[in-house]
Amino acid sequence: MSIYEIVKANVTVRQAAEHYGVKVQRNGMCCCPFHNDRHPSMKLNEDYFYCFGCGAHGDVIEFTARLFGLSSLQAAKKLAYDFGIDPDKPPVAVALKKPKYPLAKAFQKDEMHCQRVLCDYLHLLEDWKERYAPSSPEDEWDDRFVEACQMLDRVEYLVDVLTFEDLKVRVKTVDMMKQNGTIDRLEERLNRMKKEEQAHGKEWKMD
DSSP: OOHHHHHHHHOOHHHHHHHTTOOOOTTSEEOOTTTTOSSOOEEEOSSOEEETTTOOEEOHHHHHHHHHTOOHHHHHHHHHHHTTOOTTSOOHHHHHOOOSSTTHHHHHHHHHHHHHHHHHHHHHHHHHHHHTOOSSTTSOOOHHHHHHHHHHHHHHHHHHHHHHSOHHHHHHHHHHHHHTTHHHHHHHHHHHHHHHHHHHOOOOOOO
């Protein structure tokens, strides 16, 4: 096993973050150390991190490299030293350890993609609910306000699932959204609205 594999098998992202002084909430969220983050926007899973604010992501080695301005090899060596790992004598448990998810890297990519699209849509719905709320009971309801009222709870639930649930539930949720085309259709719609906004200088409108 390489030093990278040994370190990643022994140290979780959360363990490294806490060891280096990052305050992590019980739900795995923390203020991102890579941008001016006032409210926790970074999620620390066992095998990787993802910031919903600046988009920074990666494994424990990438986290440490970014935090201290190191190369990947320097970060791996630092982690090995700080956590008392001997790269020349990996524990038997590490050598025999099997990945919890056979397509871990592919899943992480799909999960982050789903999170990004859902968060973009969530922020848009929150904006629509506030911006297009009727001023009086007699006002006709804007389609964007109606959609926000109908979809906010559902989208918030999905974001929470991908942020806080255990791996099996997250895998099932991501697979469902990818297979039924939900994420692809939503991303296509969001991109189309952004292009229309940029081209015409208009507010995002419903189809």
